Amino acid sequence: MNLTLESNRTLQRVLANTDLSELSTKDQLVFKQRLEENFVVLFSLLHQVYGQRYDFYYFLQQLVHIMKGALKQRSHKLKQQDKKRLNEPDWFKKENMLGISCYVDLFAGDLASLEEKIPYLTSLGITYLHLMPLYKSPKGDSDGGYAVSDYRQTDEKLGSIKDLKRLSDALSEAGINLVLDFVFNHTSDEHQWAKEAQKGNAEYQDFYWMFDDKTVPDMYEQNLREIFPQVRKGNFTWCQEANKWVWTTFNNFQWDLNYSNPAVFNGIADEMFFLANLGCDALRLDALAFIWKEMGTSCENQPKAHLLIQAFNSCLKIVAPSVVFKSEAIVHPDEVIKYIDKDECQLSYNPLLMALIWNSLATRKTKLLTLSMRKSFEISGDCAWVNYARCHDDIGWTFDDTLAANLGINGNDHRHFLNQFYTGRFEGSFASGVAFGENAETGDCRVCGSLASLAGLEKAIEHDDPQLINHAVARVLMIHSIILSIGGIPLLYSGDELGLLNNYDYQHDPSKVHDDRWVHRLRIKDSHVNNTKKLGTPNQKIAQGLEQLILIRKHNNILGNADTDFIEVNNEHVFAYTRRNDQGQTLLALVNFSEDVQRLDTKVLTQLNANGVWDLISKEIIDCESSDMQLLPYQTMWLVADKA
Numbered sequence: 001m002n003l004t005l006e007s008n009r010t011l012q013r014v015l016a017n018t019d020l021s022e023l024s025t026k027d028q029l030v031f032k033q034r035l036e037e038n039f040v041v042l043f044s045l046l047h048q049v050y051g052q053r054y055d056f057y058y059f060l061q062q063l064v065h066i067m068k069g070a071l072k073q074r075s076h077k078l079k080q081q082d083k084k085r086l087n088e089p090d091w092f093k094k095e096n097m098l099g100i101s102c103y104v105d106l107f108a109g110d111l112a113s114l115e116e117k118i119p120y121l122t123s124l125g126i127t128y129l130h131l132m133p134l135y136k137s138p139k140g141d142s143d144g145g146y147a148v149s150d151y152r153q154t155d156e157k158l159g160s161i162k163d164l165k166r167l168s169d170a171l172s173e174a175g176i177n178l179v180l181d182f183v184f185n186h187t188s189d190e191h192q193w194a195k196e197a198q199k200g201n202a203e204y205q206d207f208y209w210m211f212d213d214k215t216v217p218d219m220y221e222q223n224l225r226e227i228f229p230q231v232r233k234g235n236f237t238w239c240q241e242a243n244k245w246v247w248t249t250f251n252n253f254q255w256d257l258n259y260s261n262p263a264v265f266n267g268i269a270d271e272m273f274f275l276a277n278l279g280c281d282a283l284r285l286d287a288l289a290f291i292w293k294e295m296g297t298s299c300e301n302q303p304k305a306h307l308l309i310q311a312f313n314s315c316l317k318i319v320a321p322s323v324v325f326k327s328e329a330i331v332h333p334d335e336v337i338k339y340i341d342k343d344e345c346q347l348s349y350n351p352l353l354m355a356l357i358w359n360s361l362a363t364r365k366t367k368l369l370t371l372s373m374r375k376s377f378e379i380s381g382d383c384a385w386v387n388y389a390r391c392h393d394d395i396g397w398t399f400d401d402t403l404a405a406n407l408g409i410n411g412n413d414h415r416h417f418l419n420q421f422y423t424g425r426f427e428g429s430f431a432s433g434v435a436f437g438e439n440a441e442t443g444d445c446r447v448c449g450s451l452a453s454l455a456g457l458e459k460a461i462e463h464d465d466p467q468l469i470n471h472a473v474a475r476v477l478m479i480h481s482i483i484l485s486i487g488g489i490p491l492l493y494s495g496d497e498l499g500l501l502n503n504y505d506y507q508h509d510p511s512k513v514h515d516d517r518w519v520h521r522l523r524i525k526d527s528h529v530n531n532t533k534k535l536g537t538p539n540q541k542i543a544q545g546l547e548q549l550i551l552i553r554k555h556n557n558i559l560g561n562a563d564t565d566f567i568e569v570n571n572e573h574v575f576a577y578t579r580r581n582d583q584g585q586t587l588l589a590l591v592n593f594s595e596d597v598q599r600l601d602t603k604v605l606t607q608l609n610a611n612g613v614w615d616l617i618s619k620e621i622i623d624c625e626s627s628d629m630q631l632l633p634y635q636t637m638w639l640v641a642d643k644a
């Protein structure tokens, strides 16, 4: 089939049957022009997924209709933003970018109060705010909001959609990009679609994966992982009302959507446009690896998942081209990379860097980190990593076993060690973490804990040991120095900037006790912020050190849009990389992952090709004449040529 020909033909037919008169003359032109530019791609993607269905054309027509409606709803201000960002596609690569993610209720109480916290965010330098899911969701356990009952209503505790719109305006006024969750792999079992399915409405039962008995589920089950083994065995839940088994990858009340049904694609696209029109700059694609199910496979990272995400992206290019996608693929590094493309997800979490920073801290060795970054860090110049150390989820050790094996590391054994280390079960470990999702059969688990607790501050304070406290503070700053300089958007996790420790209260809350991730989902109190002003406290040292690193980042464009190369140095405890930009600037980052002083050959400074070298952080000049140089425990240097 000649795709271009068929696509053009289809577009002409669809447009002949679409009344554009509701759109302004200008919007009619824009809509037609964007369709001309993007429809071939959209058509070809959807054709690969749904082309075999006799009703394919019907759904295409419906989709164009939905897009028209969404463009009509888009505000003038957002349309201006669309225009602006089309001329500035690299906005997210600049050195001024700094992200934070937080829960509205834990951070501020509600949406209106969050508006009052904008000065705090701007004083920190934040330009990207990820608000954890704030949509209507079941009372009690809602997986922290990731079980959505209505994408068009906010959780009433937090305020209304009107409040959210106001907040979005206020944020944009303050130069802060808003990031919202696009939870599109599943809905809650209280979503209207799920309720219809429960009543026996076949149309909506087809929105989910429902089965009369266990035969087919058991066939799928042979190749599936269990994501929350503490909740349930297997991936299916019995639904009494419908008298059927339902696919539930996560909690029992999170029903996986059936994307083999084009009605689901269109329905979710409609919800996506609603979110885009609220004024967000990026959508975080939650659990995107799971959206396509294919018998005989793990049902993760399937080729058709990519086609669908590209199709959603191409819809956005027609309706809301300023909005970018952020991938939340916490999977094997080779699979993470596949979601990153200018036509798929322009941004992506960097789970490999996150996991390996913690690995290097535990082992005090950087080889696996360096080799892994060499293999997996480079992505398209149109895209950017979102580099983070902690988030609202657990830490999974998603490194590449083959690469580890080259270094004599057995992946499974090593994961076991890391779990032991970070749950504090390993003799001599500095970390206070909690095991998550322990699999009774395999002994597998993942790790939860706040950044400061995992980095040793909790234990150090328990032991009231000033040296251990200093080490913990130094680790916290060192970790942040990496995400601030390695290339991409650094993303803080609310509470970590204040050095907050684990909170074990969730263990007494029946709606949370089975989900240990609550140990690091912390309520931020004014007293926490005030503590960072008490001279000499660890919180003050963390907050102040971080503030300094952020300032340096913002004032040096070599820390923004620049290439990164990972280099080997003659010391296994030191992690090293260069940044080079097209203005001819170079930065050399050296990071000591151990609590001992480390020596390095000054030959490494030839990377900078300069007569004099100084460190942006300590402001010290480095003696290039001497044959070696030293890094203090957990010290980071950001070295640049001395212009003087």
Ligand code: GLC
Pocket: 143, 144, 146, 147, 183, 250, 286, 287, 328, 392, 393
């Ligand atoms: C994502 C979220 C996680 C949630 C899961 C199911 O991984 O980050 O918190 O449990 O999706 O929505």
Ligand code: GLC
Pocket: 227, 287, 328, 329, 330, 331, 393, 394, 396
């Ligand atoms: C798994 C999933 C990831 C999710 C996490 C929640 O790691 O791959 O998407 O965030 O579980 O715990």
